[in-house]
Amino acid sequence: MSTLDARDIPADRISHDRLAHAGLDYRAIDAADSAAFRRTIQAVSRGFLGPEVSETSSEEQREALGHRRFTGVFDAASAQHDVPVATVDSWITPLTVPGGELDTWAISGVTVAGTHRRRGIARAMLEGELRSAVAAGVAMAGLTVSETTIYGRYGFGSAVPMSSWTIDTRRAGWAGYEPSGRIEFVSREQLAADLGEVHERARTQRAGQLPGWRRRWQQAAGLTIEDKDGDHVRGVRVVDADGGVRGAMAYRVFESEGDFAGARLAIRMLFADTADATAALWRFAVQHDLVGEVTAQLRPIDDPVRWLVHDERGAVQTIRDHGWLRILDVSRALTARTYSAAAAATIALTDPLDLTSGAWRVEIGADGRAHVERTTVEPDLRLDVAQLSAAYLGGVPLTGLLAAGRVTGSPEVAAALDLALRPAQPPVLGIWY
Numbered sequence: 203m204s205t206l207d208a209r210d211i212p213a214d215r216i217s218h219d220r221l222a223h224a225g226l227d228y229r230a231i232d233a234a235d236s237a238a239f240r241r242t243i244q245a246v247s248r249g250f251l252g253p254e255v256s257e258t259s260s261e262e263q264r265e266a267l268g269h270r271r272f273t274g275v276f277d278a279a280s281a282q283h284d285v286p287v288a289t290v291d292s293w294i295t296p297l298t299v300p301g302g303e304l305d306t307w308a309i310s311g312v313t314v315a316g317t318h319r320r321r322g323i324a325r326a327m328l329e330g331e332l333r334s335a336v337a338a339g340v341a342m343a344g345l346t347v348s349e350t351t352i353y354g355r356y357g358f359g360s361a362v363p364m365s366s367w368t369i370d371t372r373r374a375g376w377a378g379y380e381p382s383g384r385i386e387f388v389s390r391e392q393l394a395a396d397l398g399e400v401h402e403r404a405r406t407q408r409a410g411q412l413p414g415w416r417r418r419w420q421q422a423a424g425l426t427i428e429d430k431d432g433d434h435v436r437g438v439r440v441v442d443a444d445g446g447v448r449g450a451m452a453y454r455v456f457e458s459e460g461d462f463a464g465a466r467l468a469i470r471m472l473f474a475d476t477a478d479a480t481a482a483l484w485r486f487a488v489q490h491d492l493v494g495e496v497t498a499q500l501r502p503i504d505d506p507v508r509w510l511v512h513d514e515r516g517a518v519q520t521i522r523d524h525g526w527l528r529i530l531d532v533s534r535a536l537t538a539r540t541y542s543a544a545a546a547a548t549i550a551l552t553d554p555l556d557l558t559s560g561a562w563r564v565e566i567g568a569d570g571r572a573h574v575e576r577t578t579v580e581p582d583l584r585l586d587v588a589q590l591s592a593a594y595l596g597g598v599p600l601t602g603l604l605a606a607g608r609v610t611g612s613p614e615v616a617a618a619l620d621l622a623l624r625p626a627q628p629p630v631l632g633i634w635y
């Protein structure tokens with residue numbers, strides 16, 4: 203875990219002054235103040251189309267998220283002048299990269315009230331977050347997004363794709379082997395604990411992941427106070443021959459009207475740290491009695507379920523953006539990870555916030571380590587920091603971005619960098635944050 207605390211960084215002065223000019227107050231919110239926290243969480247819930255937040259729920263959330271850095275924008279002219287008209291929260295957390303971890307400024311809870319939209323408030327907050335991350339000495343920022351069109355303008359790139367699955371169980375069938383792990387039902391409390399435990403081990407196995415938190419697992423297990431249907435959630439886990447928990451799955455079954463044998467089993471979360479446990483959980487779902495369809499999200503794009511079923515066309519995969527990254531320090535970000543092949547390139551970056559702009563020489567040695575320095579040499583590739591951020595974990599090919607005109611320059615250099623950037627397994631991000 204990172205030893206840095208985002209709360210030590212004050213609200214960004216440039217954004218403060220810009221919003222003050224518009225009669226707005228951009229300031230830190232003290233999550234230790236339960237009334238102030240509740241007003242903030244109310245604003246966040248309203249921004250994400252949620253209901254009013256009860257005091258109990260607010261306290262639950264404060265316990266879970268109180269360590270984050272909350273920043274709000276207040277309008278003294280509004281009737282509810284102590285309720286923020288805009289919110290954002292952030293914390294510093296390790297991102298798994300090939301060969302290690304990189305401290306990352308995670309951003310969440312970005313909302314602007316409908317009464318104050320499209321006046322540049324989100325822009326001021328996002329730019330403020332990125333400058334604050336730089337002030338904290340963090341080389342990367344990350345987020346997951348409600349809409350794909352919001353964050354590219356700040357230099358974020360869509361770096362970690364995820365896949366969703368819709369499986370017609372009868373057509374797909376099961377062709378996989380018989381996994382050795384034993385499946386057992388667990389209580390929802392145990393399920394939350396198992397999800398957290400397995401995720402914490404699994405997150406270091408592949409690039410793209412961040413640690414989760416207790417409330418994330420409780421939400422998956424249907425245990426939070428606002429989840430009125432939480433008692434419909436079921437949980438199973440996989441136990442290996444030595445008694446170790448290797449996988450856990452939260453799911454819910456929705457009956458099908460008119461066909462009792464055609465229910466839909468919706469997987470809410472599936473984590474495993476071995477291939478055997480992954481297969482065991484998929485098999486449990488696909489072969490479940492009375493279930494005609496299984497759905498799942500936030501799965502890796504190379505999910506083995508494609509090859510575990512008998513008829514691939516019975517398992518329909520949809521690939522979409524999920525994890526977004528924003529490089530803040532080129533040299534530190536590129537040297538924090540290892541590479542799969544040697545390569546050398548000069549890249550010229552544009553950056554909307556001018557944090558990384560300029561030409562960089564990147565030399566990746568046979569030892570899989572990069573050496574990065576500023577240069578004045580003519581570049582092989584020209585791109586925005588958003589595209590470099592997208593390619594950073596090897597989940598998005600530079601050759602593809604070049605073919606789409608988002609990167610210009612030498613296809614040969616882009617292809618060589620792709621070989622170096624691509625890890626053994628594509629990156630994954632199994633949670634929203």
Ligand SMILES: CC(C)(COP(=O)(O)OP(=O)(O)OC[C@H]1O[C@@H](n2cnc3c(N)ncnc32)[C@H](O)[C@@H]1OP(=O)(O)O)[C@@H](O)C(=O)NCCC(=O)NCCS
Binds near residue numbers: 349
């Ligand atoms: C998304 C949201 C935060 C934008 O807030 P805002 O204060 O209206 O945004 P701004 O006025 O600062 O707009 C900044 C830029 O983003 C663009 N933009 C704003 N909202 C956008 C959207 N939903 N889709 C695409 N672009 C958007 C603006 O056009 C503007 O572009 P420009 O400066 O490059 O010309 C706000 O609409 C909101 O709260 N939405 C609901 C909650 C949500 O989805 N939050 C994001 C969570 S990931």
